[in-house]
Amino acid sequence: MSLLGQLNQDMKDAMRAKDKARLSVIRMVKAAIQNESIKKGDELDSEEELTVLSREFKQRKESMVEFKSAEREDLVASLEAELQVIEHYLPTQLTEEEVLVIVDEVIAETGASSKADFGKVMKVILPKVKGKADGSLISKLLKQKLS
Incomplete structure:
Protein backbone atom coordinates (compact mmCIF):
# COMPACT_ATOMS: atom_id res chain seq x y z
CA MET A 1 0.00 0.00 0.00
CA LEU A 90 9.10 7.02 8.27
CA PRO A 91 11.41 4.04 7.78
CA THR A 92 13.34 2.92 10.84
CA GLN A 93 16.07 5.45 11.52
CA LEU A 94 19.70 4.36 11.40
CA THR A 95 21.75 4.63 14.56
CA GLU A 96 24.80 6.86 14.71
CA GLU A 97 27.04 3.77 14.51
CA GLU A 98 25.27 2.53 11.37
CA VAL A 99 25.60 5.94 9.75
CA LEU A 100 29.28 6.01 10.70
CA VAL A 101 29.82 2.65 8.94
CA ILE A 102 28.17 4.02 5.78
CA VAL A 103 30.26 7.21 5.98
CA ASP A 104 33.46 5.15 6.28
CA GLU A 105 32.45 2.96 3.34
CA VAL A 106 31.70 5.92 1.09
CA ILE A 107 34.91 7.73 2.07
CA ALA A 108 36.87 4.61 1.09
CA GLU A 109 34.81 4.18 -2.08
CA THR A 110 35.31 7.77 -3.24
CA GLY A 111 38.89 8.13 -2.03
CA ALA A 112 38.02 11.30 -0.12
CA SER A 113 40.77 12.66 2.09
CA SER A 114 40.04 16.30 2.86
CA LYS A 115 37.23 18.76 3.53
CA ALA A 116 37.34 19.67 -0.17
CA ASP A 117 35.81 16.26 -0.92
CA PHE A 118 32.84 16.87 1.39
CA GLY A 119 30.32 17.56 -1.41
CA LYS A 120 31.47 14.59 -3.46
CA VAL A 121 31.00 12.23 -0.51
CA MET A 122 27.61 13.70 0.53
CA LYS A 123 26.33 13.19 -3.03
CA VAL A 124 27.00 9.45 -2.69
CA ILE A 125 25.81 9.06 0.92
CA LEU A 126 22.46 10.86 0.75
CA PRO A 127 20.74 8.50 -1.71
CA LYS A 128 21.87 5.51 0.38
CA VAL A 129 20.30 6.80 3.60
CA LYS A 130 17.34 8.75 2.22
CA GLY A 131 14.67 9.01 4.92
CA LYS A 132 16.65 6.75 7.26
CA ALA A 133 19.10 9.27 8.70
CA ASP A 134 19.18 12.97 9.49
CA GLY A 135 21.32 15.05 7.13
CA SER A 136 22.81 17.05 9.98
CA LEU A 137 24.06 13.85 11.64
CA ILE A 138 25.64 12.70 8.39
CA SER A 139 27.23 16.09 7.89
CA LYS A 140 28.63 16.14 11.43
CA LEU A 141 30.12 12.66 11.15
CA LEU A 142 31.55 13.35 7.72
CA LYS A 143 33.19 16.58 8.88
CA GLN A 144 34.80 14.70 11.78
CA LYS A 145 36.16 12.05 9.41
CA LEU A 146 37.47 14.49 6.80
CA SER A 147 39.20 16.89 9.20
Missing part, protein backbone atom coordinates in the same frame (compact mmCIF):
# COMPACT_ATOMS: atom_id res chain seq x y z
CA SER A 2 1.29 3.46 -0.87
CA LEU A 3 1.91 6.05 1.79
CA LEU A 4 -1.10 8.06 0.65
CA GLY A 5 -3.30 4.96 0.91
CA GLN A 6 -1.95 4.24 4.39
CA LEU A 7 -2.60 7.86 5.43
CA ASN A 8 -6.20 7.61 4.15
CA GLN A 9 -6.79 4.41 6.13
CA ASP A 10 -5.20 5.84 9.29
CA MET A 11 -7.22 9.03 8.88
CA LYS A 12 -10.43 7.00 8.90
CA ASP A 13 -9.23 5.08 11.96
CA ALA A 14 -8.39 8.34 13.77
CA MET A 15 -11.83 9.72 12.94
CA ARG A 16 -13.51 6.61 14.33
CA ALA A 17 -11.37 6.79 17.47
CA LYS A 18 -12.05 10.54 17.77
CA ASP A 19 -8.29 11.14 18.04
CA LYS A 20 -8.26 14.78 16.96
CA ALA A 21 -4.53 15.35 17.44
CA ARG A 22 -3.52 12.36 15.32
CA LEU A 23 -6.17 13.18 12.72
CA SER A 24 -4.85 16.72 12.40
CA VAL A 25 -1.26 15.57 11.80
CA ILE A 26 -2.32 12.95 9.27
CA ARG A 27 -4.35 15.56 7.39
CA MET A 28 -1.37 17.96 7.34
CA VAL A 29 0.98 15.29 6.01
CA LYS A 30 -1.57 14.12 3.45
CA ALA A 31 -2.10 17.70 2.28
CA ALA A 32 1.65 18.23 1.92
CA ILE A 33 1.93 15.10 -0.24
CA GLN A 34 -1.05 16.10 -2.35
CA ASN A 35 0.31 19.63 -2.81
CA GLU A 36 3.63 18.21 -3.98
CA SER A 37 1.77 15.93 -6.37
CA ILE A 38 -0.10 18.92 -7.80
CA LYS A 39 3.17 20.85 -8.23
CA LYS A 40 4.67 17.90 -10.08
CA GLY A 41 1.52 17.41 -12.16
CA ASP A 42 1.62 13.65 -11.61
CA GLU A 43 1.38 11.09 -8.82
CA LEU A 44 4.38 10.86 -6.53
CA ASP A 45 6.34 7.65 -6.34
CA SER A 46 7.24 6.20 -2.94
CA GLU A 47 10.67 7.90 -2.99
CA GLU A 48 9.09 11.33 -3.50
CA GLU A 49 6.46 10.67 -0.83
CA LEU A 50 9.28 9.79 1.56
CA THR A 51 11.04 13.06 0.70
CA VAL A 52 7.91 15.07 1.55
CA LEU A 53 7.44 13.12 4.78
CA SER A 54 11.07 13.69 5.77
CA ARG A 55 10.71 17.41 5.06
CA GLU A 56 7.62 17.63 7.28
CA PHE A 57 9.47 15.79 10.06
CA LYS A 58 12.50 18.05 9.76
CA GLN A 59 10.40 21.23 9.83
CA ARG A 60 8.73 20.19 13.05
CA LYS A 61 12.02 19.17 14.60
CA GLU A 62 13.53 22.58 13.78
CA SER A 63 10.45 24.34 15.17
CA MET A 64 10.75 22.34 18.36
CA VAL A 65 14.32 23.56 18.86
CA GLU A 66 13.13 27.14 18.45
CA PHE A 67 10.23 26.66 20.85
CA LYS A 68 12.51 25.08 23.45
CA SER A 69 14.89 28.04 23.26
CA ALA A 70 11.90 30.38 23.70
CA GLU A 71 10.73 28.25 26.67
CA ARG A 72 7.35 27.51 25.08
CA GLU A 73 6.77 24.11 26.67
CA ASP A 74 3.13 24.02 25.57
CA LEU A 75 4.14 24.17 21.91
CA VAL A 76 7.03 21.74 22.45
CA ALA A 77 4.64 19.13 23.82
CA SER A 78 2.28 19.41 20.85
CA LEU A 79 5.18 19.20 18.39
CA GLU A 80 6.53 16.10 20.13
CA ALA A 81 3.15 14.45 19.64
CA GLU A 82 3.16 15.44 15.95
CA LEU A 83 6.69 14.06 15.51
CA GLN A 84 5.61 10.72 16.97
CA VAL A 85 2.78 10.44 14.46
CA ILE A 86 5.00 11.35 11.50
CA GLU A 87 7.78 9.05 12.73
CA HIS A 88 5.32 6.15 12.46
CA TYR A 89 5.35 6.56 8.65
Whole structure:
Protein backbone atom coordinates (compact mmCIF):
# COMPACT_ATOMS: atom_id res chain seq x y z
CA MET A 1 0.00 0.00 0.00
CA SER A 2 1.29 3.46 -0.87
CA LEU A 3 1.91 6.05 1.79
CA LEU A 4 -1.10 8.06 0.65
CA GLY A 5 -3.30 4.96 0.91
CA GLN A 6 -1.95 4.24 4.39
CA LEU A 7 -2.60 7.86 5.43
CA ASN A 8 -6.20 7.61 4.15
CA GLN A 9 -6.79 4.41 6.13
CA ASP A 10 -5.20 5.84 9.29
CA MET A 11 -7.22 9.03 8.88
CA LYS A 12 -10.43 7.00 8.90
CA ASP A 13 -9.23 5.08 11.96
CA ALA A 14 -8.39 8.34 13.77
CA MET A 15 -11.83 9.72 12.94
CA ARG A 16 -13.51 6.61 14.33
CA ALA A 17 -11.37 6.79 17.47
CA LYS A 18 -12.05 10.54 17.77
CA ASP A 19 -8.29 11.14 18.04
CA LYS A 20 -8.26 14.78 16.96
CA ALA A 21 -4.53 15.35 17.44
CA ARG A 22 -3.52 12.36 15.32
CA LEU A 23 -6.17 13.18 12.72
CA SER A 24 -4.85 16.72 12.40
CA VAL A 25 -1.26 15.57 11.80
CA ILE A 26 -2.32 12.95 9.27
CA ARG A 27 -4.35 15.56 7.39
CA MET A 28 -1.37 17.96 7.34
CA VAL A 29 0.98 15.29 6.01
CA LYS A 30 -1.57 14.12 3.45
CA ALA A 31 -2.10 17.70 2.28
CA ALA A 32 1.65 18.23 1.92
CA ILE A 33 1.93 15.10 -0.24
CA GLN A 34 -1.05 16.10 -2.35
CA ASN A 35 0.31 19.63 -2.81
CA GLU A 36 3.63 18.21 -3.98
CA SER A 37 1.77 15.93 -6.37
CA ILE A 38 -0.10 18.92 -7.80
CA LYS A 39 3.17 20.85 -8.23
CA LYS A 40 4.67 17.90 -10.08
CA GLY A 41 1.52 17.41 -12.16
CA ASP A 42 1.62 13.65 -11.61
CA GLU A 43 1.38 11.09 -8.82
CA LEU A 44 4.38 10.86 -6.53
CA ASP A 45 6.34 7.65 -6.34
CA SER A 46 7.24 6.20 -2.94
CA GLU A 47 10.67 7.90 -2.99
CA GLU A 48 9.09 11.33 -3.50
CA GLU A 49 6.46 10.67 -0.83
CA LEU A 50 9.28 9.79 1.56
CA THR A 51 11.04 13.06 0.70
CA VAL A 52 7.91 15.07 1.55
CA LEU A 53 7.44 13.12 4.78
CA SER A 54 11.07 13.69 5.77
CA ARG A 55 10.71 17.41 5.06
CA GLU A 56 7.62 17.63 7.28
CA PHE A 57 9.47 15.79 10.06
CA LYS A 58 12.50 18.05 9.76
CA GLN A 59 10.40 21.23 9.83
CA ARG A 60 8.73 20.19 13.05
CA LYS A 61 12.02 19.17 14.60
CA GLU A 62 13.53 22.58 13.78
CA SER A 63 10.45 24.34 15.17
CA MET A 64 10.75 22.34 18.36
CA VAL A 65 14.32 23.56 18.86
CA GLU A 66 13.13 27.14 18.45
CA PHE A 67 10.23 26.66 20.85
CA LYS A 68 12.51 25.08 23.45
CA SER A 69 14.89 28.04 23.26
CA ALA A 70 11.90 30.38 23.70
CA GLU A 71 10.73 28.25 26.67
CA ARG A 72 7.35 27.51 25.08
CA GLU A 73 6.77 24.11 26.67
CA ASP A 74 3.13 24.02 25.57
CA LEU A 75 4.14 24.17 21.91
CA VAL A 76 7.03 21.74 22.45
CA ALA A 77 4.64 19.13 23.82
CA SER A 78 2.28 19.41 20.85
CA LEU A 79 5.18 19.20 18.39
CA GLU A 80 6.53 16.10 20.13
CA ALA A 81 3.15 14.45 19.64
CA GLU A 82 3.16 15.44 15.95
CA LEU A 83 6.69 14.06 15.51
CA GLN A 84 5.61 10.72 16.97
CA VAL A 85 2.78 10.44 14.46
CA ILE A 86 5.00 11.35 11.50
CA GLU A 87 7.78 9.05 12.73
CA HIS A 88 5.32 6.15 12.46
CA TYR A 89 5.35 6.56 8.65
CA LEU A 90 9.10 7.02 8.27
CA PRO A 91 11.41 4.04 7.78
CA THR A 92 13.34 2.92 10.84
CA GLN A 93 16.07 5.45 11.52
CA LEU A 94 19.70 4.36 11.40
CA THR A 95 21.75 4.63 14.56
CA GLU A 96 24.80 6.86 14.71
CA GLU A 97 27.04 3.77 14.51
CA GLU A 98 25.27 2.53 11.37
CA VAL A 99 25.60 5.94 9.75
CA LEU A 100 29.28 6.01 10.70
CA VAL A 101 29.82 2.65 8.94
CA ILE A 102 28.17 4.02 5.78
CA VAL A 103 30.26 7.21 5.98
CA ASP A 104 33.46 5.15 6.28
CA GLU A 105 32.45 2.96 3.34
CA VAL A 106 31.70 5.92 1.09
CA ILE A 107 34.91 7.73 2.07
CA ALA A 108 36.87 4.61 1.09
CA GLU A 109 34.81 4.18 -2.08
CA THR A 110 35.31 7.77 -3.24
CA GLY A 111 38.89 8.13 -2.03
CA ALA A 112 38.02 11.30 -0.12
CA SER A 113 40.77 12.66 2.09
CA SER A 114 40.04 16.30 2.86
CA LYS A 115 37.23 18.76 3.53
CA ALA A 116 37.34 19.67 -0.17
CA ASP A 117 35.81 16.26 -0.92
CA PHE A 118 32.84 16.87 1.39
CA GLY A 119 30.32 17.56 -1.41
CA LYS A 120 31.47 14.59 -3.46
CA VAL A 121 31.00 12.23 -0.51
CA MET A 122 27.61 13.70 0.53
CA LYS A 123 26.33 13.19 -3.03
CA VAL A 124 27.00 9.45 -2.69
CA ILE A 125 25.81 9.06 0.92
CA LEU A 126 22.46 10.86 0.75
CA PRO A 127 20.74 8.50 -1.71
CA LYS A 128 21.87 5.51 0.38
CA VAL A 129 20.30 6.80 3.60
CA LYS A 130 17.34 8.75 2.22
CA GLY A 131 14.67 9.01 4.92
CA LYS A 132 16.65 6.75 7.26
CA ALA A 133 19.10 9.27 8.70
CA ASP A 134 19.18 12.97 9.49
CA GLY A 135 21.32 15.05 7.13
CA SER A 136 22.81 17.05 9.98
CA LEU A 137 24.06 13.85 11.64
CA ILE A 138 25.64 12.70 8.39
CA SER A 139 27.23 16.09 7.89
CA LYS A 140 28.63 16.14 11.43
CA LEU A 141 30.12 12.66 11.15
CA LEU A 142 31.55 13.35 7.72
CA LYS A 143 33.19 16.58 8.88
CA GLN A 144 34.80 14.70 11.78
CA LYS A 145 36.16 12.05 9.41
CA LEU A 146 37.47 14.49 6.80
CA SER A 147 39.20 16.89 9.20
